[in-house]
Amino acid sequence: MRTIDHTHDAAATSWLASANGAATDFPIQNLPFAVFRRAGALEPLRGGVAIGDEVMDLAALSRTQCLDGLALQAAQSCAAPALNDFFALGPVAWRTLRRALFELLHKDAVATRPSQVDAVRGCLMPQSEVEYAVPARIGDYTDFYTSIHHARTISCLLDPKGDVPRNFQWVPTAYHGRVSSIGVAGQRFRRPHGQALRDGSTTPEYGPSQRLDYELELGIYVGTGNALGEPIALSRAEDHVFGISLLNDWSARDIQAWEMAPLGPFHAKNFATTVSPWIVTMDALAPYRTPWTRPAADPQPLPYLESESHRAQGAIDIRLEVSIETHRMREAGLPAETMSRTSFSHHYWSIAQMLTHHAAGGCNLQPGDLLGSGTISGPELSEAGALMELALAGSKPVQLGNGERRSFLEDGDAIIFQGWCEREGFNRIGFGFNHGRVLPAVSPSAE
Amino acid sequence: MRTIDHTHDAAATSWLASANGAATDFPIQNLPFAVFRRAGALEPLRGGVAIGDEVMDLAALSRTQCLDGLALQAAQSCAAPALNDFFALGPVAWRTLRRALFELLHKDAVATRPSQVDAVRGCLMPQSEVEYAVPARIGDYTDFYTSIHHARTISCLLDPKGDVPRNFQWVPTAYHGRVSSIGVAGQRFRRPHGQALRDGSTTPEYGPSQRLDYELELGIYVGTGNALGEPIALSRAEDHVFGISLLNDWSARDIQAWEMAPLGPFHAKNFATTVSPWIVTMDALAPYRTPWTRPAADPQPLPYLESESHRAQGAIDIRLEVSIETHRMREAGLPAETMSRTSFSHHYWSIAQMLTHHAAGGCNLQPGDLLGSGTISGPELSEAGALMELALAGSKPVQLGNGERRSFLEDGDAIIFQGWCEREGFNRIGFGFNHGRVLPAVSPSAE
Numbered sequence: 003m004r005t006i007d008h009t010h011d012a013a014a015t016s017w018l019a020s021a022n023g024a025a026t027d028f029p030i031q032n033l034p035f036a037v038f039r040r041a042g043a044l045e046p047l048r049g050g051v052a053i054g055d056e057v058m059d060l061a062a063l064s065r066t067q068c069l070d071g072l073a074l075q076a077a078q079s080c081a082a083p084a085l086n087d088f089f090a091l092g093p094v095a096w097r098t099l100r101r102a103l104f105e106l107l108h109k110d111a112v113a114t115r116p117s118q119v120d121a122v123r124g125c126l127m128p129q130s131e132v133e134y135a136v137p138a139r140i141g142d143y144t145d146f147y148t149s150i151h152h153a154r155t156i157s158c159l160l161d162p163k164g165d166v167p168r169n170f171q172w173v174p175t176a177y178h179g180r181v182s183s184i185g186v187a188g189q190r191f192r193r194p195h196g197q198a199l200r201d202g203s204t205t206p207e208y209g210p211s212q213r214l215d216y217e218l219e220l221g222i223y224v225g226t227g228n229a230l231g232e233p234i235a236l237s238r239a240e241d242h243v244f245g246i247s248l249l250n251d252w253s254a255r256d257i258q259a260w261e262m263a264p265l266g267p268f269h270a271k272n273f274a275t276t277v278s279p280w281i282v283t284m285d286a287l288a289p290y291r292t293p294w295t296r297p298a299a300d301p302q303p304l305p306y307l308e309s310e311s312h313r314a315q316g317a318i319d320i321r322l323e324v325s326i327e328t329h330r331m332r333e334a335g336l337p338a339e340t341m342s343r344t345s346f347s348h349h350y351w352s353i354a355q356m357l358t359h360h361a362a363g364g365c366n367l368q369p370g371d372l373l374g375s376g377t378i379s380g381p382e383l384s385e386a387g388a389l390m391e392l393a394l395a396g397s398k399p400v401q402l403g404n405g406e407r408r409s410f411l412e413d414g415d416a417i418i419f420q421g422w423c424e425r426e427g428f429n430r431i432g433f434g435f436n437h438g439r440v441l442p443a444v445s446p447s448a449e
Numbered sequence: 450m451r452t453i454d455h456t457h458d459a460a461a462t463s464w465l466a467s468a469n470g471a472a473t474d475f476p477i478q479n480l481p482f483a484v485f486r487r488a489g490a491l492e493p494l495r496g497g498v499a500i501g502d503e504v505m506d507l508a509a510l511s512r513t514q515c516l517d518g519l520a521l522q523a524a525q526s527c528a529a530p531a532l533n534d535f536f537a538l539g540p541v542a543w544r545t546l547r548r549a550l551f552e553l554l555h556k557d558a559v560a561t562r563p564s565q566v567d568a569v570r571g572c573l574m575p576q577s578e579v580e581y582a583v584p585a586r587i588g589d590y591t592d593f594y595t596s597i598h599h600a601r602t603i604s605c606l607l608d609p610k611g612d613v614p615r616n617f618q619w620v621p622t623a624y625h626g627r628v629s630s631i632g633v634a635g636q637r638f639r640r641p642h643g644q645a646l647r648d649g650s651t652t653p654e655y656g657p658s659q660r661l662d663y664e665l666e667l668g669i670y671v672g673t674g675n676a677l678g679e680p681i682a683l684s685r686a687e688d689h690v691f692g693i694s695l696l697n698d699w700s701a702r703d704i705q706a707w708e709m710a711p712l713g714p715f716h717a718k719n720f721a722t723t724v725s726p727w728i729v730t731m732d733a734l735a736p737y738r739t740p741w742t743r744p745a746a747d748p749q750p751l752p753y754l755e756s757e758s759h760r761a762q763g764a765i766d767i768r769l770e771v772s773i774e775t776h777r778m779r780e781a782g783l784p785a786e787t788m789s790r791t792s793f794s795h796h797y798w799s800i801a802q803m804l805t806h807h808a809a810g811g812c813n814l815q816p817g818d819l820l821g822s823g824t825i826s827g828p829e830l831s832e833a834g835a836l837m838e839l840a841l842a843g844s845k846p847v848q849l850g851n852g853e854r855r856s857f858l859e860d861g862d863a864i865i866f867q868g869w870c871e872r873e874g875f876n877r878i879g880f881g882f883n884h885g886r887v888l889p890a891v892s893p894s895a896e
Contacts (some may be wrong), residue, residue, distance in 0.1 A: 142628050147712055167711050172653050173644055177712040178625040178719070181589050182813045183677055192678035194810040197620055197751065206619050208751045208809075230630055230721070231639040231891060257810070264614050265594055265624040266713025269810035272625070274677070304644065304655045362655075363641040363704070363716035364891070366629045444678060444811070 004288040020054030027432025028052040049080025073102035089369035134279030138370035145374035148351040152379035180272035191274035193443040196257035210443035211254035218387030221249035224371035239354035248278040248436035278436035290423040291315040320346040329414030344385035451735040467501030474879025475499040481727040496527025520549035536816035581726030585817035592821035595798040599826035621798040627719035638721035640890040643704035657890035658701035665834030668696035671818035686801035695725040695883035725883035737870040738762040767793040776861030791832035
């Protein structure tokens with residue numbers, strides 16, 4: 003577990019004005035990592051850190067005299083089109099670089115190390131002028147299913163007498179997902195084709211999905227791995243986690259309903275998954291930890307998924323918001339409209355439990371592996387992380403302010419996720435945006 | 450589809466004696482690809498081709514004067530620790546290199562191009578002196594479930610009134626598998642831990658699997674991919690396939706039974722998957738094509754999975770054999786014992802249908818992606834591709850010649866797959882061996 007230190011001090015401000023104040027996702031207390039380049043430029047992708055409205059170019063910074071020792075080595079490892087090598091250096095290196103950046107960006111640095119501040123200024127680029135890439139070479143992507151509120155609502159929609167699957171309260175359920183179709187925020191993808199059983203039919207049809215949905219998730223990046231056959235103890239699990247981003251697990255509900263039994267979702271999910279560019283480090287999230295609790299009436303975790311320190315602070319209060327921007331809203335110049343808000347603190351299984359369970363069978367995790375948290379829904383229906391829940395499987399369409407209604411996503415719809423943490427006595431830190439847009443299906447003649 | 454040409458001529462022999470005669474898997478008509486290096490040596494992995502008892506080093510060959518044009522470019526692309534760049538060159542390049550190697554290794558070359566034969570001799574290394582690696586950087590691994598005989602037996606074992614899943618005859622069913630734990634033949638792995646519901650219990654226990662099994666599959670390597678959102682027509686599907694190897698999808702049946710609903714297998718499969726080193730090209734397999742048939746009483750494929758040319762030769766008659774070598778057999782110097790034999794020609798869905806279905810939703814395939822065919826079982830129980838079928842879920846243990854019995858795999862058991870093709874008028878070609886061994890579970894104190 004990460005500890006709270008001076009880098010979380012709410013009184014600390016930066017010499018960079020846009021990093022100060024409540025409006026920014028990226029104050030000096032955050033310092034999330036991404037991979038970027040100047041938009042449209044023929045230049046290499048490399049690692050960067052967000053500060054206010056700017057990106058600090060770590061490749062450029064590693065060529066200045068601002069860093070030394072492990073912090074320099076860490077910054078040099080970010081001078082690559084993916085952060086895997088940086089991840090592999092481990093938590094001491096991650097923390098050392100983050101602390102060094104905090105010192106360089108702190109307002110006191112203007113007086114104590116003016117030449118370094120000048121050098122850092124030369125490494126900044128406005129976020130408005132850059133484009134991002136998926137921040138790691140993702141070796142494997144695993145998607146979990148670990149919100150009991152989501153599982154309960156979906157189960158009841160499928161069968162009014164339904165409850166969560168019988169193993170849900172014992173197993174941090176997961177399936178392997180598709181890596182090749184993971185894209186970074188801004189991803190646009192075609193509505194998928196697939197087989198589905200239409201109402202009243204006994205034989206499936208093949209065609210564009212009619213029940214396209216989003217799923218609000220966190221994307222958790224594995225920092226350091228484990229050897230094949232070597233489990234990861236719960237107490238050490240978070241040492242293996244670099245940080246967290248926002249993830250949209252786009253889902254085709256009609257395809258999913260037909261294909262899923264017995265081997266799980268395939269076409270229903272593998273056409274696109276969108277991750278946000280910025281990875282907020284576990285170090286930055288230290289102040290927002292909360293106790294991990296389980297209702298006393300529920301089965302308690304098996305010993306390998308249970309510990310006292312995990313109970314004390316195994317959860318994280320990450321606030322989340324989903325918005326929609328339809329084609330008509332965009333045409334009319336209307337802003338995106340909020341669909342739901344929730345918090346990751348409601349989650350039934352924690353990140354540490356997911357990671358420990360993942361490795362418990364001997365499966366080897368590797369730097370840059372991505373874990374999806376599973377859809378994050380809160381206890382109230384208004385806190386649901388998927389449209390299928392909000393619109394009760396189409397029986398109660400969501401009413402939008404411009405008169406449109408949504409049971410499922412329509413062509414041209416953009417879905418935007420935002421995330422942030424706030425706590426009395428600490429600064430607000432944010433995750434930036436994760437947005438993606440649905441394009442029309444491939445026309446039959448194009449096939 | 451690949452056509453039969455002079456490289457399949459049964460009368461063709463090589464100047465290399467070990468490549469001739471019925472005993473070798475690797476006559477001049479085969480020429481499968483692998484990645485290798487001298488065993489234990491500090492030298493780079495690179496691509497090689499099997500001929501008789503030797504490996505031809507393609508990196509070394511590309512530095513001789515034996516090749517030119519596209520064949521040279523193709524060989525140069527194999528001078529790498531993975532064959533992805535070679536795959537990406539496409540089917541014309543694959544075929545051009547295979548034909549050039551055929552000419553160089555043909556017995557007539559001794560007279561027509563003696564200096565080149567001398568150069569080729571300098572690029573050979575005995576297979577007994579090399580070690581292999583997984584032949585591609587596998588971006589994504591997808592495992593199918595497409596033998597109706599396997600599905601029917603498993604369904605009946607779980608429920609005597611059971612039939613195959615309702616979508617089985619419509620969907621070439623698949624799930625995403627774990628890439629990180631894929632190893633090459635010779636892989637040894639620890640018996641996995643996991644949650645399982647023991648007989649008579651209502652709550653799961655966590656511990657080593659008690660029902661470890663193998664699954665006989667083919668491993669199909671994607672050669673060239675498709676763009677996200679762009680489907681692959683059935684008629685073009687095999688142009689995207691480089692070739693085929695043997696694959697063991699090790700499975701923990703007790704973990705699988707508890708975890709699988711609703712999202713599919715996870716711990717039950719992700720601890721290890723073993724692939725054979727040699728990839729037999731689709732070109733080499735051209736003579737062994739057979740019609741793809743579907744019983745008239747069964748649902749016929751939807752149009753996107755159906756075509757006349759596919760009916761004519763969509764299947765391949767690949768013969769397969771599973772053997773076991775237990776610890777006691779090894780200690781006593783006894784040879785491995787055959788468990789079952791079958792053929793891939795019994796499969797319900799073809800490779801082309803698997804590939805087309807995979808991309809139909811827009812999912813992008815990439816060079817080096819691996820598809821598992823799913824367990825290959827024939828119509829007779831003796832042709833089953835998993836021990837769970839052969840031993841009827843433990844109710845009828847398999848009797849071995851040395852007095853041992855097996856319901857599931859025990860520590861120290863090695864499983865060996867072999868594959869080959871034979872047809873009147875053509876040479877026999879083989880796949881080599883795929884073998885892997887079960888090690889004891891991690892002891893509790895080590896966790």
